Amino acid sequence: MKKVKVGLIGSGFISEIHAKSLKNIVQAEIIACASPTEKHIKDFADRFRIPEWFTDYRKMLEINELDMIIIGAPNNVHAQITIDAAKAGKHIVCEKPLCMNLKEADAMIEACDTAKVKLMYAEELCFTPKYVKLKELCDSGALGNVYLVKQSEKHDGPHAEWFWDVNRSGGGVTVDMGCHAFAFFRWIYGNPKIKSIYADMATIVHKDKTDGDDLATIIITFEGGRKAIAEESWIKKGGMDDRAEAYGSEGLSYANLHMDISLKTYSEKGYDYVVEKAPISKGWSYTIYEEEWNYGFPQEFQHFIDCVLNNKEPLITGKDGKAVMEMIFAAYESAGKGCKVLFPYTTDANKPIDLWLNK
Numbered sequence: 001m002k003k004v005k006v007g008l009i010g011s012g013f014i015s016e017i018h019a020k021s022l023k024n025i026v027q028a029e030i031i032a033c034a035s036p037t038e039k040h041i042k043d044f045a046d047r048f049r050i051p052e053w054f055t056d057y058r059k060m061l062e063i064n065e066l067d068m069i070i071i072g073a074p075n076n077v078h079a080q081i082t083i084d085a086a087k088a089g090k091h092i093v094c095e096k097p098l099c100m101n102l103k104e105a106d107a108m109i110e111a112c113d114t115a116k117v118k119l120m121y122a123e124e125l126c127f128t129p130k131y132v133k134l135k136e137l138c139d140s141g142a143l144g145n146v147y148l149v150k151q152s153e154k155h156d157g158p159h160a161e162w163f164w165d166v167n168r169s170g171g172g173v174t175v176d177m178g179c180h181a182f183a184f185f186r187w188i189y190g191n192p193k194i195k196s197i198y199a200d201m202a203t204i205v206h207k208d209k210t211d212g213d214d215l216a217t218i219i220i221t222f223e224g225g226r227k228a229i230a231e232e233s234w235i236k237k238g239g240m241d242d243r244a245e246a247y248g249s250e251g252l253s254y255a256n257l258h259m260d261i262s263l264k265t266y267s268e269k270g271y272d273y274v275v276e277k278a279p280i281s282k283g284w285s286y287t288i289y290e291e292e293w294n295y296g297f298p299q300e301f302q303h304f305i306d307c308v309l310n311n312k313e314p315l316i317t318g319k320d321g322k323a324v325m326e327m328i329f330a331a332y333e334s335a336g337k338g339c340k341v342l343f344p345y346t347t348d349a350n351k352p353i354d355l356w357l358n359k
Contacts, residue, residue: 008072103348151181167351
């Protein structure tokens with residue numbers, strides 16, 4: 001069986017999810033990984049039995065048999081890694097958000113088009129089993145004319161320190177998690193044109209850590225009057241809360257990613273792991289199982305591997321990633337100006353947060 005030879009760039013939380021997900025795909029083989037800190041990447045390679053590791057990803061790109069790389073590095077290096085990988089003839093999966101600004105997005109897309117390699121945008125919500133079923137309900141007419149979709153993601157803050165640095169991340173919770181909602185809305189509605197975005201943002205709890213927003217609500221109006229509402233939080237205690245809702249003229253449906261697929265557990269002494277971002281396990285908790293599968297990561301990478309093996313068009317591409325970036329920038333501009341931002345929309349801002357901080 002032909003296998004896609006994969007290299008991972010990054011060794012943090014998301015790269016661990018990538019590694020775990022790929023281990024379940026028989027057509028994929030992780031042959032190398034790269035990250036700047038030697039001790040960290042060596043430990044990562046040992047834990048996941050990856051044969052080669054590098055502190056310079058460019059050295060990894062020199063491996064002839066390497067087919068595809070997956071970028072799990074900070075946002076501010078996504079563009080350069082993508083351009084370097086394209087020049088090396090490697091297919092690319094880039095974690096969300098695609099990059100720091102629209103100029104970088106265009107450069108990434110152009111580099112991959114020129115090199116004739118695939119630029120795939122890692123948005124797992126389009127593969128999450130519950131959300132896939134929700135889209136099936138919407139598409140089938142079971143809910144009638146769907147006029148409103150909501151998606152929210154809430155926890156008490158990111159894992160890695162670089163997320164708090166807006167010069168490396170580009171912004172706060174809207175960049176980190178609003179990008180999920182924006183891609184989800186485009187996908188579930190079938191990529192319609194956007195008419196306007198209105199956003200409200202604040203930094204409430206984490207002012208000592210970041211200049212970025214830690215709470216945001218964004219309202220999007222699509223063509224035909226259909227609406228979407230994103231709610232994002234870095235200040236919600238008790239672990240991850242990820243859910244979606246769809247409302248139609250003849251029905252509605254709720255999809256909660258955690259509560260209905262977890263074990264309701266009581267423990268007086270606590271235990272090793274509850275769910276992503278949950279800091280304590282004493283007392284009552286909702287214990288997750290098959291977490292990567294429930295989020296859709298293995299399904300996402302199975303799709304990307306199939307696209308490389310059989311030269312198929314990915315469900316989510318760099319162009320989708322750019323469209324999400326446009327929505328992110330528009331949201332920050334809306335929050336900065338306190339009014340709707342109309343589409344078509346473009347900006348030459350260097351990073352999304354600038355449009356809010358400069359209000």
